[in-house]
Amino acid sequence: MKQPAYVIETQGLTRRFGDLVAVDQLDLQVTKGSIYGFLGPNGCGKSTLIRMLTGLLTPSAGKATILGLPLQGNEESLKSRIGYMTQKFSLYDNLTVLENMRFVAAIYSVKDKTRVASLLEQYGLEPQQKQLAGTMSGGQKQRLALACATMHRPELLFLDEPTSAVDPQNRRDFWEHLFDLSDSGTTILVSTHYMDEAERCHQLAILENGIKRANGTPRELMQSMGATVIEVSGDNIRELKQKLTAVDAVISASQSGTRLRVLVNESITEPLQFLSTVCDQHQLEIVRPSLEDVFVTSTGGRHVG
Numbered sequence: 001m002k003q004p005a006y007v008i009e010t011q012g013l014t015r016r017f018g019d020l021v022a023v024d025q026l027d028l029q030v031t032k033g034s035i036y037g038f039l040g041p042n043g044c045g046k047s048t049l050i051r052m053l054t055g056l057l058t059p060s061a062g063k064a065t066i067l068g069l070p071l072q073g074n075e076e077s078l079k080s081r082i083g084y085m086t087q088k089f090s091l092y093d094n095l096t097v098l099e100n101m102r103f104v105a106a107i108y109s110v111k112d113k114t115r116v117a118s119l120l121e122q123y124g125l126e127p128q129q130k131q132l133a134g135t136m137s138g139g140q141k142q143r144l145a146l147a148c149a150t151m152h153r154p155e156l157l158f159l160d161e162p163t164s165a166v167d168p169q170n171r172r173d174f175w176e177h178l179f180d181l182s183d184s185g186t187t188i189l190v191s192t193h194y195m196d197e198a199e200r201c202h203q204l205a206i207l208e209n210g211i212k213r214a215n216g217t218p219r220e221l222m223q224s225m226g227a228t229v230i231e232v233s234g235d236n237i238r239e240l241k242q243k244l245t246a247v248d249a250v251i252s253a254s255q256s257g258t259r260l261r262v263l264v265n266e267s268i269t270e271p272l273q274f275l276s277t278v279c280d281q282h283q284l285e286i287v288r289p290s291l292e293d294v295f296v297t298s299t300g301g302r303h304v305g
């Protein structure tokens with residue numbers, strides 16, 4: 001059988017709630033085995049997009065093809081081939097880890113009797129198997145949720161802000177599990193508002209007000225950012241920030257410790273010289289862009305505090 005070119009493909013996918021356009025004419029192509037990230041602030045449409053792609057919410061317009069099948073009309077048959085981990089912990093707090101897992105295995109009619117035991121081992125949950133899920137730490141809950149979302153070996157996994165409630169170490173461990181899944185051929189679509197999480201994705205789209213502002217690999221996005229990043233250090237940084245934000249070619253100026261990180265539009269060919277007219281008492285240095293800079297430039301500096 002011919003393999004579909006993309007595991008997810010959408011054209012003009014749109015969802016309106018009354019006058020609000022939560023997802024706006026989104027074109028998307030996700031290749032098999034990749035980890036595709038959606039980066040955006042609260043309310044930009046990440047959950048709405050995932051709910052449409054999992055067949056839980058009907059699009060207002062546009063088309064989506066999932067695992068080679070048109071989504072419309074195949075929602076039920078696709079359910080057994082996809083996994084979905086929601087933003088909130090969706091398992092039973094008053095059941096043990098083992099009971100939760102057995103319950104999910106029964107829902108998905110998983111025949112393999114060793115599956116629960118192997119997931120307990122894979123996700124390091126053996127010591128907690130008799131513990132009530134509601135009493136576990138944030139990191140343990142996330143691992144349990146991931147184990148349950150992958151119980152039926154889905155080909156495609158949707159994760160909606162999976163690590164919002166966990167610390168950086170647990171987030172790193174969680175991502176090791178995602179890379180293992182991706183290595184074994186599972187395609188993963190993950191939404192996040194964390195830059196460190198976004199940087200780990202193979203491909204990334206930046207979403208703002210339901211509109212895709214940019215997409216590519218994190219490296220491509222950083223290379224084609226359309227701005228020069230300059231760090232400014234010296235005295236009266238707060239005051240200087242006010243002055244710089246009033247300059248047209250300055251996309252944003254944000255303070256980081258005792259420095260200012262200034263994004264200057266790439267139309268300025270000599271950015272150091274350009275800034276030195278305003279920052280004559282300060283040290284200026286061009287530095288490498290980060291994904292946060294990409295986010296700020298692709299959203300026109302609108303999400304900088």
Ligand SMILES: Nc1ncnc2c1ncn2[C@@H]1O[C@H](COP(=O)(O)OP(=O)(O)OP(=O)(O)O)[C@@H](O)[C@H]1O
Pocket residue numbers: 017020022040041042043044045046047048049161
């Ligand atoms: N059922 C609904 N009825 C009306 N408006 C909705 C509904 N669901 C979502 N919205 C609106 O659509 C927009 C996008 O919401 P969505 O939950 O998709 O954003 P998000 O990026 O996932 O944000 P968060 O990270 O806070 O969950 C928001 O303005 C939200 O209020």
